[in-house]
Amino acid sequence: MKVPLQITFRNVAQSDLIESYVRERAESLDKFADWIIGCRVVIESPHRRHRQGQIFHVRVEVAVPGEDINIHRDPAAKHAHEDVFVAIRDAFAAARRRLQDAARRRRGDVKRHVVPTGTPSRR
Numbered sequence: 001m002k003v004p005l006q007i008t009f010r011n012v013a014q015s016d017l018i019e020s021y022v023r024e025r026a027e028s029l030d031k032f033a034d035w036i037i038g039c040r041v042v043i044e045s046p047h048r049r050h051r052q053g054q055i056f057h058v059r060v061e062v063a064v065p066g067e068d069i070n071i072h073r074d075p076a077a078k079h080a081h082e083d084v085f086v087a088i089r090d091a092f093a094a095a096r097r098r099l100q101d102a103a104r105r106r107r108g109d110v111k112r113h114v115v116p117t118g119t120p121s122r123r
Helices: 016-032 084-107
Strands: 006-010 040-045 057-064 067-071
Touching: 006 016, 016 040, 016 084, 040 084, 057 084, 067 084
Parallel strands: 006 040
Antiparallel strands: 040 057, 057 067
């Protein structure tokens, strides 16, 4: 990455363990796509009051030449995101898939839809 990784914590206590896990995941992404310009990660827990567990939201913003890839989901239905490490893993997995799509577009490997020609048949 040309720009250093930015990690932001909102309503979550900053932890060296979480930060090192995010850096490890970002480094893996950088090895996969060396054309990444920068990466920003936001880890937040938007709800202070909860009945069951605290659900974490993880946003990953990856800057690549020509576009920005933003991963943000509302995991309210997924109780797996009560663990911050699972939420981080899922967000970076989605970012990797989106980077794979961007790499296909860069190479020109994207399928083109065939436009139907002629008139529709009458019955």
